[in-house]
Amino acid sequence: xxxxxxxxxxxxxxxxxxxxxxxxxxxxxxxxxxxxxxxxxxxxxxxxxxxxxxxxxxxxxxxxxxxxxxxxxxxxxxxxxxxxxxxxxxxxxxxxxxxxxxxxxxxxxxxxxxxxxxxxxxxxxxxxxxxxxxxxxxxxxxxxxxxxxxxxxxxxxxxxxxxxxxxxxxxxxxxxxxxxxxxxxxxxxxxxxxxxxxxxxxxxxxxxxxxxxxxxxxxxxxxxxxxxxxxxxxxxxxxxxxxxxxxxxxxxxxxxxxxxxxxxxxxxxxxxxxxxxxxxxxxxxxxxxxxxxxxxxxxxxxxxxxxxxxxxxxxxxxxxxxxxxxxxxxxxxxxxxxxxxxxxxxxxxxxxxxxxxxxxxxxxxxxxxxxxxxxxxxxxxxxxxxxxxxxxxxxxxxxxxxxxxxxxxxxxxxxxxxxxxxxxxxxxxxxxxxxxxxxxxxxxxxxxxxxxxxxxx
Amino acid sequence: xxxxxxxxxxxxxxxxxxxxxxxxxxxxxxxxxxxxxxxxxxxxxxxxxxxxxxxxxxxxxxxxxxxxxxxxxxxxxxxxxxxxxxxxxxxxxxxxxxxxxxxxxxxxxxxxxxxxxxxxxxxxxxxxx
Numbered sequence: 001x002x003x004x005x006x007x008x009x010x011x012x013x014x015x016x017x018x019x020x021x022x023x024x025x026x027x028x029x030x031x032x033x034x035x036x037x038x039x040x041x042x043x044x045x046x047x048x049x050x051x052x053x054x055x056x057x058x059x060x061x062x063x064x065x066x067x068x069x070x071x072x073x074x075x076x077x078x079x080x081x082x083x084x085x086x087x088x089x090x091x092x093x094x095x096x097x098x099x100x101x102x103x104x105x106x107x108x109x110x111x112x113x114x115x116x117x118x119x120x121x122x123x124x125x126x127x128x129x130x131x132x133x134x135x136x137x138x139x140x141x142x143x144x145x146x147x148x149x150x151x152x153x154x155x156x157x158x159x160x161x162x163x164x165x166x167x168x169x170x171x172x173x174x175x176x177x178x179x180x181x182x183x184x185x186x187x188x189x190x191x192x193x194x195x196x197x198x199x200x201x202x203x204x205x206x207x208x209x210x211x212x213x214x215x216x217x218x219x220x221x222x223x224x225x226x227x228x229x230x231x232x233x234x235x236x237x238x239x240x241x242x243x244x245x246x247x248x249x250x251x252x253x254x255x256x257x258x259x260x261x262x263x264x265x266x267x268x269x270x271x272x273x274x275x276x277x278x279x280x281x282x283x284x285x286x287x288x289x290x291x292x293x294x295x296x297x298x299x300x301x302x303x304x305x306x307x308x309x310x311x312x313x314x315x316x317x318x319x320x321x322x323x324x325x326x327x328x329x330x331x332x333x334x335x336x337x338x339x340x341x342x343x344x345x346x347x348x349x350x351x352x353x354x355x356x357x358x359x360x361x362x363x364x365x366x367x368x369x370x371x372x373x374x375x376x377x378x379x380x381x382x383x384x385x386x387x388x389x390x391x392x393x394x395x396x397x398x399x400x401x402x403x404x405x406x407x408x409x410x411x412x413x414x415x416x417x418x419x420x421x422x423x424x425x426x427x428x429x430x431x432x433x434x435x436x437x438x439x440x441x442x443x444x445x446x447x448x449x450x451x452x453x454x455x456x457x
Numbered sequence: 458x459x460x461x462x463x464x465x466x467x468x469x470x471x472x473x474x475x476x477x478x479x480x481x482x483x484x485x486x487x488x489x490x491x492x493x494x495x496x497x498x499x500x501x502x503x504x505x506x507x508x509x510x511x512x513x514x515x516x517x518x519x520x521x522x523x524x525x526x527x528x529x530x531x532x533x534x535x536x537x538x539x540x541x542x543x544x545x546x547x548x549x550x551x552x553x554x555x556x557x558x559x560x561x562x563x564x565x566x567x568x569x570x571x572x573x574x575x576x577x578x579x580x581x582x583x584x585x586x
Contacts, residue, residue: 317520
């Protein structure tokens with residue numbers, strides 16, 4: 001990337017050219033009453049040296065804890081070439097120029113990304129990414145209402161087993177748009193959607209059913225049966241899936257009879273670091289019959305006048321630069337940089353590599369659950385197949401236990417007390433391929449010591 | 458110069474209306490409108506039974522360069538959308554006043570086709586409206 005400095009001579013020449021005396025002149029239309037001379041509480045500017053030191057100290061405060069938390073964001077190995085390539089000048093700004101086709105490389109990355117997402121989900125068409133998994137689910141709900149024109153209710157069945165943060169975002173985004181979000185209860189025995197809660201909606205006008213797979217607790221829902229229920233009741237199916245799991249689980253396009261209509265999720269596990277919660281990258285794919293309701297950009301492959309392959313944005317008439325307020329979405333800017341990282345990650349690991357990652361996650365989580373539930377006072381909350389997370393029940397409140405583990409450099413999981421008080425003292429844990437057997441033993445020993453010491457006291 | 462049949466009624470937003478023998482109103486977009494839009498690639502027609510107020514969006518016509526709403530000129534219930542447009546949107550380009558019709562509307566009691574006659578619409582089209 002070129003570094004373009006502004007020397008005092010440059011600034012003076014530019015001001016002279018446009019007939020302004022000073023930089024302040026450029027802002028003279030702002031009424032003086034609105035100008036704030038100083039910001040109370042905001043310290044003076046620091047030098048670069050001071051900022052570097054401050055940032056290093058803050059970063060060191062994170063330490064290098066042993067991480068057993070998932071709950072929507074997952075610590076995976078990121079092969080070194082991913083960010084070495086993504087930070088190259090040709091890719092680092094992934095916004096398309098106004099004449100998008102001038103950036104053939106960017107469009108090709110979008111096209112390859114879309115092809116990979118369509119392949120993983122077994123659906124016909126993918127967009128070029130969305131902000132994150134939560135907003136992708138909100139967009140999927142809005143899309144389902146537009147696509148299912150026979151349904152007049154705009155009613156979406158949103159299970160409690162969907163990530164609670166995602167559900168809050170769905171409510172925030174769709175709240176003003178006339179959607180009716182009905183919660184499906186979680187069966188506290190299985191950690192899956194309560195079949196009775198679903199059956200209560202039989203015969204109603206339901207626009208779409210959201211099916212999380214795996215669900216927030218890591219448990220596998222019966223996606224086939226849920227999809228068949230939706231088909232039988234005239235509802236569309238929105239799959240909210242973990243993308244790594246698609247390497248080993250049946251893809252949404254093959255669920256039940258005829259598959260899901262829309263699949264969405266967060267592609268953060270594909271080469272995007274945790275970085276304190278974002279930015280991440282949402283993905284969305286659908287069946288071809290719904291393509292005109294799919295929000296966001298879509299890159300297509302075509303040929304030029306001489307028959308040579310080229311890439312172009314397609315179906316743009318749905319988008320906001322043409323359709324304005326009636327666009328399929330006005331908050332669907334793609335996360336091009338992270339989409340590029342996901343594309344390079346997938347290209348590097350390949351289908352077999354992604355399957356190895358997924359199987360390693362499953363194996364390590366099984367070992368973690370086995371090791372921790374051997375301790376007195378710890379048991380698994382749910383039986384049944386799971387992916388790479390599990391809910392453990394403790395014999396005491398979770399928060400003090402997690403605080404004590406943090407003191408030993410272990411992030412022991414996510415406390416479910418706030419979002420699922422009905423589950424009691426419940427802890428959501430996760431082990432990806434990044435955790436070794438030794439890491440699992442370290443956690444089990446530390447937890448054993450803590451629980452034993454407290455019991456003895 | 459676009460074609461403006463004398464036996465139809467028109468709107469300022471470039472829809473045409475034809476009263477059929479059974480009293481339903483056939484609605485489409487004018488030759489002038491299809492020329493301005495260019496080659497159509499997709500048409501979203503309304504479902505039968507949908508109730509429309511005058512001025513409601515009743516269809517979307519999408520060309521390679523724009524997607525535009527079609528507005529219902531009068532209140533009524535949709536009797537039919539043109540099923541042929543699902544696979545042949547170009548019918549609107551080829552035959553805007555015939556096989557390119559978009560929907561048929563059963564007018565609400567008291568609602569009539571109204572609108573502009575051909576001469577008045579010709580003035581609208583000529584003014585670039």
